[in-house]
Amino acid sequence: MIAIEHLTRRYGTQLAVSDVSFTCTPGTVTGFLGPNGAGKSTTMRALCGLATPTSGTATIGGRAYRDLPNAGRHVGVLLDAGAQHGGRTSREVLTLSAMVLGVDRRRVDQVLEQVGLAGAPAGKRVGKYSLGMRQRLGLANALLGDPQVLVLDEPANGLDPAGIYWMRGLLRDFADRGGTVLLSSHLLHEVEAVADQLVVIAGGRIAARGSKAELLAGTGTLVRGLEPGRLAAALADAGIRAVPRPDGALVAEAGAEAVGRATAAAGVVLLELRDADGGGLEDLFRTLTQEPGGAPAPTPAAPRPLATQATEVRS
Numbered sequence: 001m002i003a004i005e006h007l008t009r010r011y012g013t014q015l016a017v018s019d020v021s022f023t024c025t026p027g028t029v030t031g032f033l034g035p036n037g038a039g040k041s042t043t044m045r046a047l048c049g050l051a052t053p054t055s056g057t058a059t060i061g062g063r064a065y066r067d068l069p070n071a072g073r074h075v076g077v078l079l080d081a082g083a084q085h086g087g088r089t090s091r092e093v094l095t096l097s098a099m100v101l102g103v104d105r106r107r108v109d110q111v112l113e114q115v116g117l118a119g120a121p122a123g124k125r126v127g128k129y130s131l132g133m134r135q136r137l138g139l140a141n142a143l144l145g146d147p148q149v150l151v152l153d154e155p156a157n158g159l160d161p162a163g164i165y166w167m168r169g170l171l172r173d174f175a176d177r178g179g180t181v182l183l184s185s186h187l188l189h190e191v192e193a194v195a196d197q198l199v200v201i202a203g204g205r206i207a208a209r210g211s212k213a214e215l216l217a218g219t220g221t222l223v224r225g226l227e228p229g230r231l232a233a234a235l236a237d238a239g240i241r242a243v244p245r246p247d248g249a250l251v252a253e254a255g256a257e258a259v260g261r262a263t264a265a266a267g268v269v270l271l272e273l274r275d276a277d278g279g280g281l282e283d284l285f286r287t288l289t290q291e292p293g294g295a296p297a298p299t300p301a302a303p304r305p306l307a308t309q310a311t312e313v314r315s
């Protein structure tokens with residue numbers, strides 16, 4: 001189990017993460033999402049003992065990474081696939097790691113096989129590897145100690161579509177066997193495909209957290225009326241915030257029943273009334289974060305803090 005509790009990390013005057021709390025439970029994959037500079041890497045580095053929290057804690061199985069005896073047997077970490085010795089072959093890299101971890105060297109062949117680097121690639125110098133091959137080696141290193149927890153920063157970066165599909169299966173299988181996975185990624189569709197839990201961070205603060213199903217369901221109610229102006233007025237009169245979509249429908253920040261009652265009371269004829277769940281993770285992400293330029297992203301509906309609070313995961 002991973003527990004991040006009220007984690008804050010400053011770099012001088014720069015607040016990289018501020019009062020961040022979430023947990024990742026065994027048997028689940030947690031997708032950690034946020035725009036560039038949101039604080040994902042800082043959180044993961046704090047979890048792995050590479051950044052000291054200014055305040056708060058980041059623990060694995062109740063202990064700080066540095067306090068774990070032979071940490072690689074408990075936690076597999078991949079934070080930067082580029083940070084590997086280019087002059088060694090992947091077999092040499094993994095054999096050295098196996099010696100440090102005290103695991104049987106036969107495990108090297110197992111993980112090479114597992115990540116698709118067995119055979120000729122295992123004898124190639126890492127300096128000649130593509131980014132995707134380095135990611136595979138990084139994953140092999142993370143898996144080598146047969147840990148119960150994986151902490152992976154952008155592991156799909158550089159993988160081709162087949163590699164991404166393969167990695168999805170590997171992580172799903174790891175979690176299904178009781179493992180805990182924390183995974184950051186910019187590839188929203190991949191996260192949507194594999195994650196059970198989502199944590200969205202923006203500007204160093206948690207924007208939403210909860211189960212994927214609940215967060216994606218909580219994106220409002222789509223409503224379309226015969227007379228859009230009267231529909232918008234009826235919702236406003238009832239105190240329901242609504243955002244127009246390009247196709248003329250509105251996404252209301254309320255359940256279908258409340259929207260239906262408000263429009264019925266105003267005598268507005270409806271053509272459509274349903275959960276606005278079609279946008280998926282991409283819409284949720286854009287709703288909860290901002291574009292890199294700083295301008296609010298165009299969104300179908302505003303954030304729903306109550307929904308995210310309701311799905312908050314606490315240990």
Ligand SMILES: Nc1ncnc2c1ncn2[C@@H]1O[C@H](COP(=O)(O)OP(=O)(O)OP(=O)(O)O)[C@@H](O)[C@H]1O
Pocket residue numbers: 011014015016017034035036037038039040041042043
């Ligand atoms: N060592 C450091 N010194 C100063 N500022 C830092 C340091 N590391 C991170 N930061 C700052 O902290 C903030 C969060 O950075 P972080 O790398 O955690 O974001 P991220 O979500 O991982 O971004 P990306 O998706 O681009 O990798 C950024 O503003 C970054 O500039």
